[in-house]
Amino acid sequence: MGDRPAFERLVRRYQDRVFRFILRMVGIRDEAMDLAQETFLKAYRALPGWRPEARFSTWLFQIARNAALDALRRRRHIDFVSLTSGPDEEAIDPCDTAPLPEELLADKQRIGLLERALRELPVEQREILLLRELEDMSYADIAATLNIEVGTVKSRIARARVAVLAHYRHHAGESCHD
Amino acid sequence: MTDPVRPHLPDMIRLSGYLDGELDGATQREMETHLAACPPCAERLAELRALTAAFDALPQDTLGFDLAGMIAGRLAAAPRPSPERPAPRWWGLLPASLGAAAALTLGTGIGSVLIGGGAAMPRMAAMSVFDTLPPGGLCLGPDSCYSKGARK
Numbered sequence: 159m160g161d162r163p164a165f166e167r168l169v170r171r172y173q174d175r176v177f178r179f180i181l182r183m184v185g186i187r188d189e190a191m192d193l194a195q196e197t198f199l200k201a202y203r204a205l206p207g208w209r210p211e212a213r214f215s216t217w218l219f220q221i222a223r224n225a226a227l228d229a230l231r232r233r234r235h236i237d238f239v240s241l242t243s244g245p246d247e248e249a250i251d252p253c254d255t256a257p258l259p260e261e262l263l264a265d266k267q268r269i270g271l272l273e274r275a276l277r278e279l280p281v282e283q284r285e286i287l288l289l290r291e292l293e294d295m296s297y298a299d300i301a302a303t304l305n306i307e308v309g310t311v312k313s314r315i316a317r318a319r320v321a322v323l324a325h326y327r328h329h330a331g332e333s334c335h336d
Numbered sequence: 337m338t339d340p341v342r343p344h345l346p347d348m349i350r351l352s353g354y355l356d357g358e359l360d361g362a363t364q365r366e367m368e369t370h371l372a373a374c375p376p377c378a379e380r381l382a383e384l385r386a387l388t389a390a391f392d393a394l395p396q397d398t399l400g401f402d403l404a405g406m407i408a409g410r411l412a413a414a415p416r417p418s419p420e421r422p423a424p425r426w427w428g429l430l431p432a433s434l435g436a437a438a439a440l441t442l443g444t445g446i447g448s449v450l451i452g453g454g455a456a457m458p459r460m461a462a463m464s465v466f467d468t469l470p471p472g473g474l475c476l477g478p479d480s481c482y483s484k485g486a487r488k
């Protein structure tokens with residue numbers, strides 16, 4: 159079948175990015191490997207439905223994201239409600255915007271804290287930060303990938319960032335709710 | 337935002353959008369002016385930047401094997417993209433030079449795909465899909481194509 163070698167080149171081009179995204183979504187290496195494989199097989203089967211109007215990477219990450227969400231649902235780590243009604247409309251807590259101790263932003267510590275914060279974030283905040291910060295996607299591409307409005311992308315990314323910074327703050331034992 | 341001296345809560349949504357360069361031009365400039373005059377907002381922005389730097393410093397996990405080779409067998413077994421449907425336009429995803437070379441070497445399968453519609457796809461549309469890659473760039477190995485590139 160003639161188009162297979164071409165597709166294999168696409169797999170090689172994207173396999174590590176897709177794997178990294180899924181790994182950060184599900185947190186388990188073996189599972190992420192399986193899901194990355196599943197993503198490309200699904201993409202291959204769905205290729206006739208892809209149109210150049212949609213950026214290929216956006217389309218591919220849509221498939222990867224769905225695979226990751228399905229896996230998380232199977233594990234029941236998330237419920238369906240949390241996917242559709244995120245905290246987008248809530249006001250950002252002013253406590254979460256208080257200054258952060260500088261040492262918490264120092265190198266080594268922040269990496270560990272960030273990994274932990276990512277694991278603990280609601281999935282809709284985790285996925286959007288991964289697409290923005292790791293994949294460097296534009297708001298428009300993120301909107302297309304997640305099938306949400308650009309305005310929602312903007313506010314959700316801000317909330318997700320504030321949530322990670324709040325995690326840092328919490329780790330430092332700082333809170334103005336006490 | 338009109339009076340930078342008056343104490344206010346930093347607008348995190350605006351700051352975050354500013355960081356990403358996703359505000360409209362006028363708002364982006366307005367934020368620049370404001371940030372120069374408002375230390376609290378400048379401090380929040382610095383935290384957001386530090387967070388982005390932390391993301392950049394995360395370990396870059398890789399699969400560590402050639403997934404394409406591994407799933408080659410399963411691709412063969414996978415249902416072939418339906419012949420009744422329009423020719424698979426995804427062919428245009430590959431850099432034009434690679435596409436042409438592949439068509440010459442891979443024979444009728446790919447040739448028919450190209451004749452069937454892939455070749456008719458405007459080249460610019462094809463290239464725009466991969467605008468994160470250097471023009472005509474080829475991916476010859478699992479790690480050679482991914483770089484975070486210059487950002488911000």
Ligand SMILES: [Zn+2]
Nearest residue numbers: 346374376377
């Ligand atoms: Zn301010």
